[in-house]
Amino acid sequence: MNIGVIGTGYVGLVTGACFAEVGMSVLCADVDHTKVSQLKSGVMPIYEPGLGELVRKNMDIGRLGFTSDLREMIRIADVIFIAVGTPQNRDGSADVSNILDVSRIIGKEMKREKVVVTKSTVPVGTSEKIRETIESLSEFKVHVCSNPEFLREGSAISDFMSPDRVILGVDSKYAESCLKDLYRSFMKNTEAILVMDLASAEMTKYAANAMLATRISFINSIAAFCKIKNANIQMVRKGIGSDHRIGQDYLNPGVGYGGSCFSKDMKALIKMMSDLDLNPSILLAVQELNEDQKTILFQEVIGRFGNDLTGKKIAIWGLSFKPDTDDMREAPSVATIEALLEHGASVSAHDPRAIKEANRRFGTRISLCEDQYEVLNDASALVVHTEWDCYRHPDFQTVKSNMREAVIIDGRNLYNSTRLVSQGFEYYSLVSPQTEE
Numbered sequence: 440m441n442i443g444v445i446g447t448g449y450v451g452l453v454t455g456a457c458f459a460e461v462g463m464s465v466l467c468a469d470v471d472h473t474k475v476s477q478l479k480s481g482v483m484p485i486y487e488p489g490l491g492e493l494v495r496k497n498m499d500i501g502r503l504g505f506t507s508d509l510r511e512m513i514r515i516a517d518v519i520f521i522a523v524g525t526p527q528n529r530d531g532s533a534d535v536s537n538i539l540d541v542s543r544i545i546g547k548e549m550k551r552e553k554v555v556v557t558k559s560t561v562p563v564g565t566s567e568k569i570r571e572t573i574e575s576l577s578e579f580k581v582h583v584c585s586n587p588e589f590l591r592e593g594s595a596i597s598d599f600m601s602p603d604r605v606i607l608g609v610d611s612k613y614a615e616s617c618l619k620d621l622y623r624s625f626m627k628n629t630e631a632i633l634v635m636d637l638a639s640a641e642m643t644k645y646a647a648n649a650m651l652a653t654r655i656s657f658i659n660s661i662a663a664f665c666k667i668k669n670a671n672i673q674m675v676r677k678g679i680g681s682d683h684r685i686g687q688d689y690l691n692p693g694v695g696y697g698g699s700c701f702s703k704d705m706k707a708l709i710k711m712m713s714d715l716d717l718n719p720s721i722l723l724a725v726q727e728l729n730e731d732q733k734t735i736l737f738q739e740v741i742g743r744f745g746n747d748l749t750g751k752k753i754a755i756w757g758l759s760f761k762p763d764t765d766d767m768r769e770a771p772s773v774a775t776i777e778a779l780l781e782h783g784a785s786v787s788a789h790d791p792r793a794i795k796e797a798n799r800r801f802g803t804r805i806s807l808c809e810d811q812y813e814v815l816n817d818a819s820a821l822v823v824h825t826e827w828d829c830y831r832h833p834d835f836q837t838v839k840s841n842m843r844e845a846v847i848i849d850g851r852n853l854y855n856s857t858r859l860v861s862q863g864f865e866y867y868s869l870v871s872p873q874t875e876e
């Protein structure tokens with residue numbers, strides 16, 4: 440079976456590479472010519488662990504290719520996955536214009552029966568719009584499917600190769616058996632392939648992201664309470680998480696969620712609910728709490744140094760919204776940096792992978808450093824934003840000797856306060872120091 444993938448971003452590229460890895464012949468198409476020519480020469484436009492090796496290996500054996508000619512891809516493919524961006528409109532709704540653009544091209548170019556599968560996150564009802572668009576332009580049969588993606592950046596390949604479950608929204612038995620065949624290679628347990636109607640599949644993605652975002656805002660609220668009352672949030676987390684109805688995941692207190700999906704999808708769901716006169720207050724509260732949470736490290740900085748940060752240099756460790764990715768979309772670090780600059784501080788930052796993206800966003804407004812210790816030179820505080828492994832066990836002597844003032848503000852609760860205080864640091868984290876394990 441020939442597979443086509445439209446969009447070679449975080450989702451499309453991983454999808455294409457993983458299908459090729461299990462033996463399929465895959466052609467990926469993108470309108471971004473620069474990206475396509477980079478990919479053709481084996482250069483990854485994004486950082487995702489293991490992705491470069493997987494792409495190059497499958498290109499070498501001729502199972503994976505790239506093109507900027509969508510028409511070529513549509514002619515060849517039996518099954519077409521759409522993985523283009525669905526960004527946010529001004530009113531919070533999801534912009535599906537990329538989806539409809541490619542549907543029009545598919546409709547015009549398809550010369551035989553096709554299965555068209557949406558991997559992008561799209562509002563409920565979009566699959567029907569895709570069908571209408573294609574059918575209005577083509578005399579050939581199209582099977583429209585919704586197959587939302589649940590991979591996490593940083594572990595995208597293993598998430599794709601060993602998914603907890605695969606959601607298939609289908610409109611025909613043919614599409615169902617076709618997609619089941621494709622996914623069987625990844626699934627030990629085919630019961631984990633959940634087949635449903637199109638609207639339910641589309642909604643499953645929004646409901647999943649809303650639930651995960653809610654857990655994060657929930658635990659951050661509980662953590663704030665625990666810190667003031669000297670309760671140990673880590674013990675509370677274990678205590679509630681060992682109840683199987685609750686579980687341990689997505690209950691780590693931190694600096695709020697970021698990334699391209701949670702915030703965008705929450706806003707789209709809020710808009711969809713409001714349009715139906717349904718009350719989205721639970722989602723609004725989650726969003727509002729998260730926006731507040733993103734400022735928490737900045738609040739710690741001004742709590743320590745006051746509102747006027749002129750003449751102070753603040754160093755940041757970690758810019759990406761989570762470790763093992765270069766993605767800074769909606770990253771809490773961006774909110775911290777903007778607030779620091781606004782209050783007169785100068786900012787220096789290090790990240791193992793996101794320096795290029797940070798340079799694109801901030802240019803000369805901040806200084807970026809390839810060395811995690813050099814970035815601390817003359818700094819009055821170190822703010823730890825992202826829990827990359829290289830920050831977990833640093834050489835604290837070097838940290839201290841490089842800094843002007845030995846102040847660490849830790850947004851990921853990585854260090855032991857007793858040890859740091861004994862080494863002469865002032866240490867602030869999101870947990871109460873009296874309750875550390």
Ligand code: NAD
Binds near residue numbers: 445446468558
């Ligand atoms: P991305 O921005 O990294 O990639 C999108 C790609 O689509 C870009 O390369 C862009 O050039 C291409 N594109 C846009 N319009 C096109 C067109 N008309 N024709 C061909 N190519 C086009 O986006 P992403 O992070 O991969 O997300 C894609 C979709 O998947 C979104 O709907 C997102 O919400 C969803 N999603 C993302 C993740 C994630 O972790 N990033 C996880 C699950 C679902």
